[in-house]
Amino acid sequence: MHAASGRKLAFGDLAKLAALMPVPPADQVRLKDRKEWRYIGKPRAVVDLKDIVRGRATYGIDTVVPGMKYASIERCPIYRGRVKSFDPKDALLVAGVERVVEIPATPMPSGFKPLGGVAVIASNTWSAQQGRQRLKIEWDYGPNAGHDSTAYRAELEATAREPGKVVVRNHGDVDNALASAARGVSADYFVPYLAHAQMEVPNAVARWLGSTCETWSPTQNPTQVRQTVAEVLGINETDVTVNVTLLGGGFGRKSKPDYVAEAALLSRMIGVPIKVTWTREDDIQHDYYHAICAQHLEAALDQDGHANAWLHRTVSPPIEATFQPNVVYDSGGELGQGVIDMPYYIPNVRCENGTAANHVRIGWYRSVYNIPHAFAVCSFADDLDVAAGKDPVEYLRELIGPPRILDLKALGVLVDYPNYGVSQLAPELADQYLIDTGRLRGVLDLAVTNSNWDQKLPPRQGHGVAVHRSFLSYVAVVAHVAVGNDGQIAIPRLDMAIDCGTVVNPDRVRAQLEGAAIMSIGNALYGNITVKDGRIEQSNYTDYLVPRIDIVPETHVYLVENDHLPGGVGEPGVPPTAPEICNAIYAATGKRIRALPVDPQLLKA
Numbered sequence: 001m002h003a004a005s006g007r008k009l010a011f012g013d014l015a016k017l018a019a020l021m022p023v024p025p026a027d028q029v030r031l032k033d034r035k036e037w038r039y040i041g042k043p044r045a046v047v048d049l050k051d052i053v054r055g056r057a058t059y060g061i062d063t064v065v066p067g068m069k070y071a072s073i074e075r076c077p078i079y080r081g082r083v084k085s086f087d088p089k090d091a092l093l094v095a096g097v098e099r100v101v102e103i104p105a106t107p108m109p110s111g112f113k114p115l116g117g118v119a120v121i122a123s124n125t126w127s128a129q130q131g132r133q134r135l136k137i138e139w140d141y142g143p144n145a146g147h148d149s150t151a152y153r154a155e156l157e158a159t160a161r162e163p164g165k166v167v168v169r170n171h172g173d174v175d176n177a178l179a180s181a182a183r184g185v186s187a188d189y190f191v192p193y194l195a196h197a198q199m200e201v202p203n204a205v206a207r208w209l210g211s212t213c214e215t216w217s218p219t220q221n222p223t224q225v226r227q228t229v230a231e232v233l234g235i236n237e238t239d240v241t242v243n244v245t246l247l248g249g250g251f252g253r254k255s256k257p258d259y260v261a262e263a264a265l266l267s268r269m270i271g272v273p274i275k276v277t278w279t280r281e282d283d284i285q286h287d288y289y290h291a292i293c294a295q296h297l298e299a300a301l302d303q304d305g306h307a308n309a310w311l312h313r314t315v316s317p318p319i320e321a322t323f324q325p326n327v328v329y330d331s332g333g334e335l336g337q338g339v340i341d342m343p344y345y346i347p348n349v350r351c352e353n354g355t356a357a358n359h360v361r362i363g364w365y366r367s368v369y370n371i372p373h374a375f376a377v378c379s380f381a382d383d384l385d386v387a388a389g390k391d392p393v394e395y396l397r398e399l400i401g402p403p404r405i406l407d408l409k410a411l412g413v414l415v416d417y418p419n420y421g422v423s424q425l426a427p428e429l430a431d432q433y434l435i436d437t438g439r440l441r442g443v444l445d446l447a448v449t450n451s452n453w454d455q456k457l458p459p460r461q462g463h464g465v466a467v468h469r470s471f472l473s474y475v476a477v478v479a480h481v482a483v484g485n486d487g488q489i490a491i492p493r494l495d496m497a498i499d500c501g502t503v504v505n506p507d508r509v510r511a512q513l514e515g516a517a518i519m520s521i522g523n524a525l526y527g528n529i530t531v532k533d534g535r536i537e538q539s540n541y542t543d544y545l546v547p548r549i550d551i552v553p554e555t556h557v558y559l560v561e562n563d564h565l566p567g568g569v570g571e572p573g574v575p576p577t578a579p580e581i582c583n584a585i586y587a588a589t590g591k592r593i594r595a596l597p598v599d600p601q602l603l604k605a
Helices: 011-020 049-053 125-133 149-161 174-179 222-233 258-270 280-285 370-388 392-400 427-432 437-450 506-525 577-589
Strands: 069-074 082-087 097-103 117-122 136-140 166-171 183-191 203-209 212-217 240-244 274-277 293-301 307-315 348-353 461-470 473-483 489-499 554-559
Touching: 069 125, 069 258, 082 097, 082 117, 097 125, 097 258, 117 125, 117 258, 149 183, 149 293, 149 307, 174 293, 174 307, 174 348, 183 370, 203 258, 212 222, 212 258, 222 240, 222 258, 258 274, 293 370, 307 370, 370 392, 370 461, 370 577, 392 437, 392 461, 437 461, 437 473, 437 489, 437 554, 461 577, 473 577, 489 506, 489 577, 506 554, 506 577
Parallel strands: 069 274, 212 240, 307 348, 489 554
Antiparallel strands: 069 117, 082 136, 097 117, 166 348, 183 293, 203 212, 203 274, 293 307, 461 473, 473 489
16 A cells, blocks of 8 residues: 555555565575564454444355345255155245256265255245245155164264274383273263354355356355365366355354355356355254264373373264265374374373264364364363372373473374374474473463462362363363252353464454353353254254353463464364363262263252
């Protein structure tokens, strides 16, 4: 911007010229000294904050283009099912309904492509939805018609209790240490399917024109939108234009553009711009769910309560099963989220992974496999301090051990550890993003020091603590929990400390931690997708609950200041929050929570 004349030039207009300029040698580049910084480390409001809080912001669901028609799609209620036949007659009688067309099912596994179904096209969303309710469809329910999440849970738990077929980390002699332990401790943990349940449902507008397509959508991954739309339409990516709107919540769901591809296909079929709007029921029942997971842990304690051995078995359907057939073992990336990278100072460790076939769409969900793994590891750490008769904080410090950098290969890790993409995307930075137990201990001390940990609490109230590294950042959480005689849970206060390296905008970091805490509270207390006869049983916020304002705690966030490279902040606050709430429940009631969501019936006085 040239203030004197008011002339403006977009950065993009200069990009081609800038790309032709020589890159200066690294030793000739002088970065500003920290004391010269004007923006980094200073709180700054987001540029569209005023529009958002005043209701002026444009989200995907607000998008309107000239000549647009509206679509509502009936999809098979069972994953991998497809249309056998349909009768559109009654739907076409609804005022405003103009056409009914079939979207062909994608060969399974479907990846990012549409599931298929029958679309009702109308002059408005309401008519499209009303017409959809009158469709008569005969389905081929496919191979998952008998899927039952209760039976599947039992299957996964049985697998977790048996020796895993794949050993993914192994050092020392775990079997001998367990056999000769002064005291052995074992526990099983379970996390169900979880739905993203973001406030704005999936929606998209697409306009097919000649041999090109333009889309408008709330998406976390515009590059993937472009690739998927081009693929389903059979055109070049350069012929797809992607407009990104504000995102009314996503948490990973809106990185998967099946809903955008639906709009693109329909626009080409109908010949006009099409807006696809999912209902809340569509969103809950056709999500890319967070994977169900069963785990079994064992530990050996010596005479002084020190942990001498650690055995961890985990079983869950892998995300890759949504994209490739016959994938039944977790990847190194999934196991590297709290299993093979377990940081405790224990001489004998073995981690195993069992098989799990997939029966629903599995996808990324905020903090991904860190959710079940941190729940098990952080909860089991609390099991061990009770068995050792020690204070939870002191015992956690003992488990973390002396400050050191973990060498996973030397610690017997037998699968690739991508370290949240650093290994593939930025290998030159690998030595800057190491697993540093000193930083883990630092956030633990910071959270505890600023909490009311030493405060004596009334009956049926307790403190819990947990620490976890994920997405290259370190987080510790202390919870103050109160459990009513009826088993209902209140969380008066959370204290959260994060070491995410250099902080660019501290307000954004705090907001992400606060939001992560709320989402994790939902995971701990409410989140539970169940399946019966292949169908998702939940359908809306009435039976898939999310936290209301009365459960949201007073939350304090503390940021570690250092010169490390920036790490993630959107996801690391989720993993340790659920287990420290459960650890606090144990401190308050003496009842251990090993399966989510927490059942208040188990906590009644």
